[in-house]
Amino acid sequence: MRKAERFRRFLEYFTTHFPEPQTELHYANPYELIVAVVLSAQCTDKRVNLVMPELLRQFPTPAHLGAATAEEVYPFIRSVSYPNNKAKHLAGLGRMLTEEFGGEVPSTIEELQRLPGVGRKTANVVVSVIYNQPAMAVDTHVFRVSHRLGLVNRTSTTPLAVEKDLVRYIPETLIPKAHHWLILHGRYICVARQPKCAICPLMDFCKYYAEHFGSPSTPDSSTEPKLSPSNPDSITTSTT
Numbered sequence: 001m002r003k004a005e006r007f008r009r010f011l012e013y014f015t016t017h018f019p020e021p022q023t024e025l026h027y028a029n030p031y032e033l034i035v036a037v038v039l040s041a042q043c044t045d046k047r048v049n050l051v052m053p054e055l056l057r058q059f060p061t062p063a064h065l066g067a068a069t070a071e072e073v074y075p076f077i078r079s080v081s082y083p084n085n086k087a088k089h090l091a092g093l094g095r096m097l098t099e100e101f102g103g104e105v106p107s108t109i110e111e112l113q114r115l116p117g118v119g120r121k122t123a124n125v126v127v128s129v130i131y132n133q134p135a136m137a138v139d140t141h142v143f144r145v146s147h148r149l150g151l152v153n154r155t156s157t158t159p160l161a162v163e164k165d166l167v168r169y170i171p172e173t174l175i176p177k178a179h180h181w182l183i184l185h186g187r188y189i190c191v192a193r194q195p196k197c198a199i200c201p202l203m204d205f206c207k208y209y210a211e212h213f214g215s216p217s218t219p220d221s222s223t224e225p226k227l228s229p230s231n232p233d234s235i236t237t238s239t240t
């Protein structure tokens with residue numbers, strides 16, 4: 001199947017079934033979102049949502065955060081991954097937002113990437129979610145799912161390469177939504193260790209499915225050993 005056709009079917013499925021996807025991080029303004037996204041690196045959104053209310057009670061604005069030391073921030077985020085580094089980043093982020101950006105979260109990738117703890121992925125999330133710009137943030141879910149589906153080149157082994165492959169085929173207006181679609185699909189269906197292929201609505205055009213289980217619409221009649229979609233670690237032999 002050609003790549004353009006995979007993209008067409010991917011977009012068709014999600015625009016029909018999940019037309020308005022949202023981030024699962026809780027936030028009320030750009031400041032709260034950027035803090036939440038910094039905390040969410042290698043951590044679950046659920047965990048971040050648990051620590052955010054108390055953190056925001058203590059540091060409700062960039063100025064409050066910027067006036068704090070990393071040691072003062074640490075106790076409120078100790079249960080997220082890498083709390084020492086993230087406490088340093090958040091204190092620095094508050095300071096820079098206050099001193100260089102008038103307490104506002106900037107709207108360009110270049111400015112955002114100057115902030116402590118903000119890499120390209122975080123910057124893309126912020127401009128996409130807050131400013132609805134056509135930026136594709138590539139996290140572990142986006143990377144894995146787009147490779148499995150066959151939306152990106154096998155040779156695209158970096159987040160930036162995957163980002164470029166995706167934005168080439170997805171219409172600009174759908175890029176912010178496609179980011180959420182790939183994340184949510186990776187979080188709940190196409191999970192890392194055992195993708196739930198047996199219940200996946202995308203199996204008809206998924207490259208991984210075709211390579212591991214054969215085509216779902218034209219059952220494989222060979223006697224080649226195949227993985228079972230309900231248990232990708234198992235090996236079964238087709239007898240039909």
Ligand code: SF4
Pocket residue numbers: 148149189190191195196197198200201202203206207208209
């Ligand atoms: S069929 Fe399996 S590998 Fe393909 S997208 Fe669905 S869960 Fe992921």
